[in-house]
Amino acid sequence: MAARIAVVEDEEALSILLRYNLESEGYVVDTVMRGDEADIRLKEEIPDLLILDWMLPGLSGVELCRRIRMRPETQDLPIIMLTARGEESERVRGLSVGADDYVVKPFSAPELMARVRAMLRRAKPERISGRLAAGDIALDRQSHRVHRAGREIRLGPTEFRLLEFLMQSPGRVFSREQLLDGVWGRDVYVDERTVDVHVGRLRKAINRGRERDPIRTVRGAGYSFDETFQTNRSPKSASVPA
Ligand code: CA
Numbered sequence: 001m002a003a004r005i006a007v008v009e010d011e012e013a014l015s016i017l018l019r020y021n022l023e024s025e026g027y028v029v030d031t032v033m034r035g036d037e038a039d040i041r042l043k044e045e046i047p048d049l050l051i052l053d054w055m056l057p058g059l060s061g062v063e064l065c066r067r068i069r070m071r072p073e074t075q076d077l078p079i080i081m082l083t084a085r086g087e088e089s090e091r092v093r094g095l096s097v098g099a100d101d102y103v104v105k106p107f108s109a110p111e112l113m114a115r116v117r118a119m120l121r122r123a124k125p126e127r128i129s130g131r132l133a134a135g136d137i138a139l140d141r142q143s144h145r146v147h148r149a150g151r152e153i154r155l156g157p158t159e160f161r162l163l164e165f166l167m168q169s170p171g172r173v174f175s176r177e178q179l180l181d182g183v184w185g186r187d188v189y190v191d192e193r194t195v196d197v198h199v200g201r202l203r204k205a206i207n208r209g210r211e212r213d214p215i216r217t218v219r220g221a222g223y224s225f226d227e228t229f230q231t232n233r234s235p236k237s238a239s240v241p242a
Helices: 012-024 035-044 061-070 088-096 109-123 157-168 176-184 193-206
Strands: 004-008 028-032 049-053 079-084 101-105 131-134 137-140 145-148 151-153 215-218 222-225
Touching: 004 012, 004 035, 012 028, 012 109, 028 035, 035 061, 049 061, 049 109, 061 079, 079 109, 101 109, 109 176, 131 157, 137 157, 157 176, 157 193, 157 222, 176 193, 176 222, 193 215
Parallel strands: 004 028, 004 049, 049 079, 079 101
Antiparallel strands: 131 137, 137 145, 145 151, 215 222
16 A cells, blocks of 8 residues: 655645655655645544645644644654755754654755655555566565575665665666765765766676666666566566565
8 A cells, every 4th residue: 555645835836846756656645735724634634654844824834743743643643844945943943843854945856755765664664665576676675685587686785775766766767966865865975976886886786697787877867777678678587586
């Protein structure tokens, strides 16, 4: 069952962007524009995760967060707060009223998606699909194991996250910057060439002999997990073990 995510955000463009990105990751999304409306909605239905803007009409994100934490049925609801850049004291207040994490605007969508996944994995591991599979490659998020054509593939933690990230959105081309945000996190300073190094390591680990390389280099753009990989797999490849 897909995780249900509520987005409380009064900037329409951002709300639409969040819905698009969350839905493309398979989540069920509810969007609300006002704080007071969200307060009512949350009494009727409790999502698996809440993305909450700081400044909202009707009722502020901070006040809403405080109310959510006071109600026993929502006291453990995972909350990611969106704040404006540089509002250090607000961030601290956000965390002190009970937000689990905060993301500073403007943020990149892949970065926020990574935070959402990380939080759901901690709070509701059963709501994240444990397994990603494409062609003869299977990735198990719980055991952190990867198999190709029946053999186990040993990957370092970064290569694992990189493969997971790419396999989540097959066909979508990610720039090196987006991969850095999504896989390494934006707070970490890493040179963009680092991405190439790790993609190289990942390819070396997963491709053997004449096996088809599922990672596509898009010149001038970045990398993507080839969505046609499943249909054009090499004739020698075995099926994925159950
Ligand atoms: Ca706002």
